[in-house]
Amino acid sequence: MTSKALPWASAGSVLGWWAVLTGLLWLAGTALDGPAPLGGCAASAAVLVAVGEAGDWVRRRWTARPGSRPPR
Structure with missing residues (x-):
């Protein structure tokens, strides 16, 4: 993945989670x-x-801090 593709992939991931959460909240x-207004569900998501x-x-x-413990 190039450095220019990384922000787009990250934005796509966030938009994907937002869409899934909106649908789940609405359902x-x-x-x-x-x-369950769709606008309210989208804002909550x-x-x-x-x-x-x-x-x-x-x-x-x-x-990432020096000396920090790895997550469990």
Whole structure:
């Protein structure tokens, strides 16, 4: 993978997770007979993806520190 392809692959991965989470939230809301507007589900999925990506970024930075222990 070239250095120019990496950001596009990363963006595609984030968009993929966002789309999957949006669908799952919408299906769960519909299955539970609750109001499940697609816009609300998309916004909630965006928050979940952002928190997950931030947590992954922190984990990678933490383990890259000198003297840090590898994750269990």
